Amino acid sequence: MGATPQRFGNRKPPSAAYATFSPVLHLEEERIFIGGNFWNGRATGEHYSSNLDAGVLTMGLPAAEQALVPFLNPVEQNNASKADVLKQIAKSKYAYLWTEAWDGEELTYDTHDEISLNYDRVGLAIAAYEGSPEVNAFSSKYDYYLQDMVDLTSQEIQGLDLFNGDAMCSGCHISERGSLGEPPLFTDFTFNNLGVPKNPYNPFYDEDEVFLPDGSAINPLGDGWIDYGLGGFLENDSNHPEWASLATENMGKQKVPTLRNVDKRPGNGFTKAYMHNGVFKSLKEVVHFYNTRDDGTWPVPEVSENLNTDVGNLGLTDAEEDAIVAFLKTLSDGYVK
């Protein structure tokens, strides 16, 4: 939901935590896409790869690219222009931090080059914060378990075993340390179509009757809008016309999110929403879906092509589903004994 009343985005916002670890969107062998930010990977990070003048960059940064989108998106903050954003920053009480951050340089936005450079720096600053230990704390119970500082309960251990075994979660949500001993990120940054049904309560479906100043509807397709995920992005990515031929085989695929903080919430009673469209409201529901997707009781997938067939009929018992949920709850940062 945006700064302008009645304007809604089309997907559940992805988490900023641990997002800075995602590499630049790229195509690997076996035609697998990896990286980027947003559910469909459209914040590829390539912009920052080619704009080293923006600062201290030595590599692409999808998180920085993602961070800049909401400022100008008409269904989010709806600022008029990059210069308008910079103007507000220059007037803010924290403007002094700008000169500290950029070696004494003042924030200017008089020319196209200044606007381009400094707007990119805004994205860099947000990504720098999102990459800080304050956001990526690695302080969950599971982190301490990996350091032999705490024990998991028997149910959590059972859940971990299922997570890595029969439930096949770890195939994409990596749960083991990296080769250099780095803590797991619980994603492999790939894309998948799990056959998630449409969320009939997605307010974006009503946006066919909400209009932008130019008279166009925010969602001209209304209820008929379908989220094609990565495939939809590849089909129209002007920076990589060579990827358009791979769009069909990626229709319906969404970014594999980290599961860190998957149960984290600001307070008891706060209802979280899961999957790209927020259709599920509890971890139990998510796990049950993975377990029983193919039993004929669920609504049809939003996109039926390119379905992941590893899940959908896992044969887990109710108690085993509960054990996986118990394990997932150990992934919340800020664990205190």
Place this chain on the structure above:
Amino acid sequence: MSGILFLGLIISSCTKENDLEFSDNLYQADYVLKSRKVNDGSLTPLQQLGREFFLIKFLILTAWLVPSAMVRR
């Protein structure tokens, strides 16, 4: 700050079964707001600047949630 936290409480209470969660990042903003007076020097100036942007970006987005949520189907 207390007003913002109060807003968060209202938002939380409005987010029920049929709502999309408006942001996975509320806990992060909540945490930052609660710890904002603490300057332990752990963030660089660039990260501090980014934190301000992060909060402003987030809070502008949430400021309209309550009235919008109330009129939704």
